[in-house]
Amino acid sequence: MIVSVAACGSAASPAGSSPGQTTSAAATTPVTSPPASAHSTPAGFSVVSMTFASDDAGFALGSVRCGTGRCAALLGTIDGGRHWRRLTAPTRTLGGVYSTCQHGRPCVQEVRFATPLIGYAFSPALLMTTDGGMHWRLLKTTGVTSLEAAGGTVVRVSAGYEGCAGGPYRVESAADGSNSWLALAAPAIETICPPLLYRQGSRIVLAGYGNAAGGVRATAQIDRSADGGRTWLNGPDSCGGKDGYASTVALAPPSTLVLLCKHQMPRHDGTFGPAWIRISTDGGAAFGADEQLPSLPVAKGTITDYQLGAASPARLLAVQTGTSGSRLLRSGDGGRSWTTSLRFPGAGTVLLVGFEDPQTARVAQGDTVWTTRDGGQTWRADHFTG
Numbered sequence: 001m002i003v004s005v006a007a008c009g010s011a012a013s014p015a016g017s018s019p020g021q022t023t024s025a026a027a028t029t030p031v032t033s034p035p036a037s038a039h040s041t042p043a044g045f046s047v048v049s050m051t052f053a054s055d056d057a058g059f060a061l062g063s064v065r066c067g068t069g070r071c072a073a074l075l076g077t078i079d080g081g082r083h084w085r086r087l088t089a090p091t092r093t094l095g096g097v098y099s100t101c102q103h104g105r106p107c108v109q110e111v112r113f114a115t116p117l118i119g120y121a122f123s124p125a126l127l128m129t130t131d132g133g134m135h136w137r138l139l140k141t142t143g144v145t146s147l148e149a150a151g152g153t154v155v156r157v158s159a160g161y162e163g164c165a166g167g168p169y170r171v172e173s174a175a176d177g178s179n180s181w182l183a184l185a186a187p188a189i190e191t192i193c194p195p196l197l198y199r200q201g202s203r204i205v206l207a208g209y210g211n212a213a214g215g216v217r218a219t220a221q222i223d224r225s226a227d228g229g230r231t232w233l234n235g236p237d238s239c240g241g242k243d244g245y246a247s248t249v250a251l252a253p254p255s256t257l258v259l260l261c262k263h264q265m266p267r268h269d270g271t272f273g274p275a276w277i278r279i280s281t282d283g284g285a286a287f288g289a290d291e292q293l294p295s296l297p298v299a300k301g302t303i304t305d306y307q308l309g310a311a312s313p314a315r316l317l318a319v320q321t322g323t324s325g326s327r328l329l330r331s332g333d334g335g336r337s338w339t340t341s342l343r344f345p346g347a348g349t350v351l352l353v354g355f356e357d358p359q360t361a362r363v364a365q366g367d368t369v370w371t372t373r374d375g376g377q378t379w380r381a382d383h384f385t386g
Contacts, residue, residue, distance in 0.1 A: 051111050051119070054116065057076075057113075059074065060076075061074050072094045081382045087133035099162060106138060122144040125142055125144070126147075130177050145193070148197055149199075155199060156171070156197075164192045169194040172184060186229065191221075207249055222235050222284065237259075238259060240261075246260065252310040258277055258308060260277050261278060262275050278290060325346060328343075328344075350364070360372065361376060368384070369382055
């Protein structure tokens with residue numbers, strides 16, 4: 001997987017942690033679930049998180065109609081998204097904003113698979129499967145806000161509490177399928193929510209944020225490791241400008257780091273200026289010039305979100321969301337020019353899954369997933385349910 005995207009994160013330095021320190025292997029509790037069906041897919045499925053362990057083996061966590069509300073559901077594919085089958089949902093309910101449970105515990109809102117068999121559901125609970133999502137085991141830890149797998153190991157940000165309470169967090173690593181976690185020498189990032197974790201191979205980036213919606217300067221603190229978390233380099237937010245901050249990060253091999261920069265403060269008419277990107281090809285030591293994203297013609301002040309994916313310093317994808325809908329932008333020249341690849345009407349959440357290799361990437365909304373095999377030039381639409 002070239003790009004890994006993380007869930008919401010938390011603050012302060014883990015007390016007493018040191019490189020190579022082993023945390024106690026948490027006890028595990030089997031999760032009781034109805035048997036998964038290899039043939040049926042649920043009606044009304046809406047995706048919230050997606051992960052691919054290879055170009056063909058993928059998993060989608062989402063919700064389905066359940067009585068008067070909605071329940072969690074998990075689907076899997078072995079043919080690159082053309083066909084999906086229902087697996088066992090890791091929890092009955094999905095998590096809410098800021099990695100909290102709103103409708104019963106345990107709950108999760110993210111899924112990552114290290115292999116077609118070994119996977120993790122998290123935020124805020126943490127569950128693990130070793131049989132491809134047929135059975136799940138609840139691990140006795142909570143407040144896991146970010147988790148990414150690569151190269152035979154999985155790295156997590158664990159706070160021990162739900163939500164954004166400003167308390168300490170830990171960055172820990174384990175072998176795929178293991179429940180013995182080693183504390184990494186992660187830097188202290190003092191924010192309200194735990195920092196976001198991004199990963200590509202042995203490279204790890206932690207991004208912590210101040211109050212970007214407030215009236216004071218709130219740049220990100222971006223710390224990066226090139227050796228799996230053994231050593232770290234601290235770096236300031238490189239978006240520049242009096243109110244710019246790095247809202248999103250993307251990684252690509254061998255040492256590409258892309259920042260998507262947004263304005264913190266509105267202009268005199270209440271709107272925010274266009275976002276821009278900055279690209280580093282040396283792991284974040286130096287960045288190139290600002291490259292502006294095209295503006296989305298929406299109503300006043302309603303560009304609400306951006307997502308970013310990178311296959312290389314040249315090949316980029318960005319999702320731009322406003323109240324009138326979203327669109328997927330593609331650049332083949334490092335952000336100097338952009339074309340619209342897909343348009344998504346309505347207010348449904350669009351999920352940019354990112355690149356699995358230099359040519360294969362995915363984006364999803366509701367019950368539909370789009371796949372490209374040519375770097376984003378053309379896209380194939382498949383549905384999770386028949």
